[in-house]
Amino acid sequence: MKKTLIYVFTLLMVTLSATSQELPHFRLNITGGYSYFLHTDPNEGGSQIFIHNDDYNNYQRQLKWGPDIEGNVHYLLNNGLGFGAKYRYLTTDATSTDLLFDAGEHYGVAQIAEQNEIIFVAPSLIYARWLEPTGKLLGTGALSVGYVYLESSGEVDNSSAMFTGGNMGVQIDLGVDYFLTPHFSIGLGTGYFYGKIKEVHINLSEQKTTLPENAQPNLSNIKLNLSLSYHF
Amino acid sequence: MQSIHKHYIILFFSLMLLSCTDTYIHTVDPPIPVNREYNGVMEVHTTGNSFAKTEIPRTTLAAGNYKIILFPKALELRSYYVNADAEGTIEVEYKLVEEITVEPGYEGTVFGILQIINESRSEVLHVPVGYLP
Numbered sequence: 001m002k003k004t005l006i007y008v009f010t011l012l013m014v015t016l017s018a019t020s021q022e023l024p025h026f027r028l029n030i031t032g033g034y035s036y037f038l039h040t041d042p043n044e045g046g047s048q049i050f051i052h053n054d055d056y057n058n059y060q061r062q063l064k065w066g067p068d069i070e071g072n073v074h075y076l077l078n079n080g081l082g083f084g085a086k087y088r089y090l091t092t093d094a095t096s097t098d099l100l101f102d103a104g105e106h107y108g109v110a111q112i113a114e115q116n117e118i119i120f121v122a123p124s125l126i127y128a129r130w131l132e133p134t135g136k137l138l139g140t141g142a143l144s145v146g147y148v149y150l151e152s153s154g155e156v157d158n159s160s161a162m163f164t165g166g167n168m169g170v171q172i173d174l175g176v177d178y179f180l181t182p183h184f185s186i187g188l189g190t191g192y193f194y195g196k197i198k199e200v201h202i203n204l205s206e207q208k209t210t211l212p213e214n215a216q217p218n219l220s221n222i223k224l225n226l227s228l229s230y231h232f
Numbered sequence: 233m234q235s236i237h238k239h240y241i242i243l244f245f246s247l248m249l250l251s252c253t254d255t256y257i258h259t260v261d262p263p264i265p266v267n268r269e270y271n272g273v274m275e276v277h278t279t280g281n282s283f284a285k286t287e288i289p290r291t292t293l294a295a296g297n298y299k300i301i302l303f304p305k306a307l308e309l310r311s312y313y314v315n316a317d318a319e320g321t322i323e324v325e326y327k328l329v330e331e332i333t334v335e336p337g338y339e340g341t342v343f344g345i346l347q348i349i350n351e352s353r354s355e356v357l358h359v360p361v362g363y364l365p
Contacts, residue, residue, distance in 0.1 A: 098312055106302045109312045
């Protein structure tokens with residue numbers, strides 16, 4: 001543990017000292033990849049509705065992963081700090097599956113499918129630093145706090161319904177850009193997103209529904225993306 | 233998404249309950265199913281770890297495809313989709329590992345129901361499930 005801390009500290013000091021190159025002022029970035037959702041188990045929160053079997057596990061696996069695409073625009077100051085905006089779009093779907101649920105003395109069978117779309121729009125703060133003196137590798141870290149919107153449409157035995165809801169979301173990003181030319185770079189990015197939907201609108205009702213704590217969709221996810229950036 | 237499909241289940245059953253109201257009748261398709269009772273029993277017995285077949289004869293259901301939507305917890309079904317032949321006979325493959333308690337003096341016991349629904353979801357057949365030691 002002590003060695004790890006020393007290693008991280010040393011790396012940080014080397015990184016912070018690599019300031020010989022001037023930073024670009026604008027960074028336009030488009031990135032895409034896959035997100036891994038951390039909370040997809042409907043039995044979380046204490047209510048054991050669904051029966052664990054192969055179909056259930058398969059349904060869960062489908063919801064765990066989803067593609068995402070993201071756009072970022074930032075203005076960087078000379079000290080490496082910057083501000084801008086972020087737009088992120090994610091989806092995660094599960095195909096039609098027969099799930100068993102506990103109906104008291106009996107098991108019930110429901111054929112369920114769902115499609116989820118998540119949009120996150122936020123103002124964003126960024127910090128960028130050259131990671132080495134030649135100006136080829138740019139390290140970035142960003143914090144975005146904004147609005148997350150969930151649209152979830154599902155089918156249960158041919159009856160369909162749609163939930164929509166929004167709330168505040170937070171995203172933390174870390175990335176590395178490798179400059180192919182003075183203006184263009186490719187990169188690798190990772191990040192953590194947190195957002196929980198507390199109130200939903202169901203398309204069959206006029207009223208908004210406040211969800212109990214253990215039934216609020218938790219959209220937390222981590223991502224691994226490839227990126228293309230233009231700097232000037 | 234944590235609990236999204238839980239919402240669908242809750243919503244689905246809420247809609248089934250709401251189906252008694254005029255509001256629901258005018259806003260949601262498919263139609264309210266007609267529930268019928270089967271005059272007989274689907275007879276089962278312990279099977280060990282293998283599946284066994286049993287027949288539900290003369291259900292009065294038209295020939296076609298049906299889905300099982302409810303069954304006793306003691307049973308394991310190979311498939312939730314069944315077929316009725318021209319005579320309305322339905323074959324179900326099940327597994328029953330545990331023995332069901334039968335009171336002394338009786339030949340067997342009814343321990344649950346099996347619900348079968350048609351494709352248009354307009355008709356539900358309730359079939360008593362009985363255990364023969």
